[in-house]
Amino acid sequence: MKTAPVTIKDIARSLNISISTVSRALRGMPEIHPDTRSAVIRLAQELDYQPNQVAKNLVKSRTRTIGVIMPNLSYHYFSAMLNSIEEAALQAGYSVLVAQTNESYLRETTNIQNLLRSQVEGLIISLSRDTDNYAHVDRLVRKNVPLVLFDRYADNIDASKVIVDNYAASFKATEHLIEQGCRRIGFLAGPAHLLLSNQRVDGYRDAAAKHGVVAGGPYVLHCDYTQENTIVQTLAMMSLPSPPDGVVTISDRVAYPAIYAMKQKGLSIPDDVAIVSFNNEPVSAFFSPTLSSISQPIQEMAAETVRLLLRQIETTDATVPRETKIMETQLVVRASSLRTGYALN
Numbered sequence: 001m002k003t004a005p006v007t008i009k010d011i012a013r014s015l016n017i018s019i020s021t022v023s024r025a026l027r028g029m030p031e032i033h034p035d036t037r038s039a040v041i042r043l044a045q046e047l048d049y050q051p052n053q054v055a056k057n058l059v060k061s062r063t064r065t066i067g068v069i070m071p072n073l074s075y076h077y078f079s080a081m082l083n084s085i086e087e088a089a090l091q092a093g094y095s096v097l098v099a100q101t102n103e104s105y106l107r108e109t110t111n112i113q114n115l116l117r118s119q120v121e122g123l124i125i126s127l128s129r130d131t132d133n134y135a136h137v138d139r140l141v142r143k144n145v146p147l148v149l150f151d152r153y154a155d156n157i158d159a160s161k162v163i164v165d166n167y168a169a170s171f172k173a174t175e176h177l178i179e180q181g182c183r184r185i186g187f188l189a190g191p192a193h194l195l196l197s198n199q200r201v202d203g204y205r206d207a208a209a210k211h212g213v214v215a216g217g218p219y220v221l222h223c224d225y226t227q228e229n230t231i232v233q234t235l236a237m238m239s240l241p242s243p244p245d246g247v248v249t250i251s252d253r254v255a256y257p258a259i260y261a262m263k264q265k266g267l268s269i270p271d272d273v274a275i276v277s278f279n280n281e282p283v284s285a286f287f288s289p290t291l292s293s294i295s296q297p298i299q300e301m302a303a304e305t306v307r308l309l310l311r312q313i314e315t316t317d318a319t320v321p322r323e324t325k326i327m328e329t330q331l332v333v334r335a336s337s338l339r340t341g342y343a344l345n
Contacts (some may be wrong), residue, residue, distance in 0.1 A: 015040065050139060051104050064114065066120065066306075067098075068123075070099075072103060075281065077251075077279045084299045087122060105128055124306075125148075125150075145256040149287075151164075158280065159322060162308065162314070162327070166208075167200070167202055167203040169294045171204070173195075173203075173294055174207035177254070178213055180339045183249065184244045186221070187201055187249075189201050202317075219244055231257050234262060243273070245272065245273055248275075254277070271340060285334070294329050296327065
């Protein structure tokens with residue numbers, strides 16, 4: 001069961017002193033006896049007391065501003081999500097402050113604190129590539145800061161989430177490659193701790209197992225989303241004794257350098273190796289060959305994300321139930337996966 005956040009009143013009651021004394025001690029006021037100040041600070045740390053900056057700001061005034069934290073706005077998916085989030089927020093009378101982590105856990109924690117100091121009324125977050133410790137997000141939950149996670153999240157964070165069915169989408173992409181005659185299928189995945197990537201790998205494995213094709217093991221390699229690392233991993237995969245004749249990639253940003261590396265090895269796409277990816281970036285329709293990719297409903301996801309956040313902000317009930325919205329995806333088939341002699345399914 002979720003416990004209520006520790007307050008100054010709780011500390012005062014435990015130490016049998018006044019609330020004003022606790023407040024002055026926490027602010028380091030000189031009139032407080034050093035022993036009292038030490039006792040207050042020690043108990044505050046033991047009880048994990050955190051000043052609720054959002055609550056303080058709301059008492060003073062409504063800012064009608066929400067904070068958005070993205071991994072990297074150079075990724076088309078996140079820039080498109082931000083545009084749609086801003087539009088949905090504007091229609092509801094809110095403005096947006098945005099920060100990007102550049103895939104850094106440390107920047108993510110700093111961005112959260114900076115946005116709270118900027119008096120945002122709630123936060124929308126997609127976790128960074130490097131984030132594998134969620135204490136900073138759990139703290140927001142404990143303090144009842146309005147919060148919605150989207151795209152990249154963790155199962156054990158008790159917050160509302162807007163996501164796609166990554167397992168089903170990857171299953172669908174893998175089955176498409178199998179329908180196109182692929183019998184050895186690889187997966188260029190994201191970092192090994194990233195839940196979104198692991199869900200897609202699970203869908204790929206299960207689709208391959210269902211149809212009895214070779215997959216998994218050495219055919220799954222993890223990328224860090226950089227072009228250089230993707231090229232190295234792709235060359236390693238395509239240098240296997242029996243290289244894959246079909247590959248699913250974690251995102252279009254991984255697919256582009258992967259295709260470059262395959263072409264450098266003299267491989268023809270899709271006849272030697274067919275490719276399916278995720279995110280359906282606009283350039284996918286103009287890349288050579290045009291890239292088959294899973295499309296996500298960005299505008300609908302953004303609108304749902306803002307709706308869930310404003311539901312928390314605009315209620316006086318601190319026990320608003322958490323919701324997880326799972327959105328459907330669509331496989332957009334293009335030349336990179338359409339092999340000669342096989343029909344489009």
